[in-house]
Amino acid sequence: MNHHNHDKQLLDSLQSQFGKDIDSEVMENIAKHMKDCPDCKIYVDSVKHTVKIYRTTEKNQSVPEDVSDRLFKTLKLKRHS
């Protein structure tokens, strides 16, 4: 991975955690600091991984057929084919 891509990845990661409305200069300064600070890197990585774990394990599922049947019955509606 080249240097430019690494910086971009770091900035994207920070933006996703702290919101896109943070001043870009502030974000760049944070990113510069992060590269030289292993403690901050662990901090950000650990939060990022926590969110990723939940996103990966909490996948959306279809409404089971029986649940859908009972819903329409309760609402006294006909399901569209």
Next chain:
Amino acid sequence: MPNNSDEAHLVKMAKTGDKWAIAEIVSRESGRVYNLALKLLRNKEDAEDVLQETFLIFMNKVQSYRGESSLSTWLFRVTTNVALSKMRAKELIDKDISIHDPDFESLKGYEIRNWPNHPENEMDKKAFSDCLTKALNRLSEDYRVVFVLRDLEGMSTKETSKILGISISNVKVRLMRARLLLRDQLAIKLKCVERR
């Protein structure tokens, strides 16, 4: 995803009591409502109850829907409120913890070291899943709902603030605290902390 004019037309028809339009809306939106309920309550029976109750409310209150927010946002607000009532009634929130509580200080004196790239491989699959559920259940409802809406359902900060009726900055603060609380609980379980 229906386009806006399509949705507006369906809602207009639903307001007149048109059963076909109501059924169409239920078909389109039930998946998202069910998944949100499931993520908040983590129990299929409770999620089904919330699904039914949300659409009963929709049928009774569709007249009062003014279209100020999208129908999905409106339904998510109803779903969230119904789910929260259920959580409170069943005491599904094990123990509210906030950033000011002593439990949040459980990492005090410790720091996270060597966070594994794939922490899910560090534990048995079932134990890991239970650990995630328990960590989420321990969040106070304020934090839990924001985390589910923002990070799991992918709602924007603005949408989340509309659903919950709180400011955008409040959403951001709650989200960061929720993430940190979850991270800290996982860190302890994964034993990737060490004394300073």
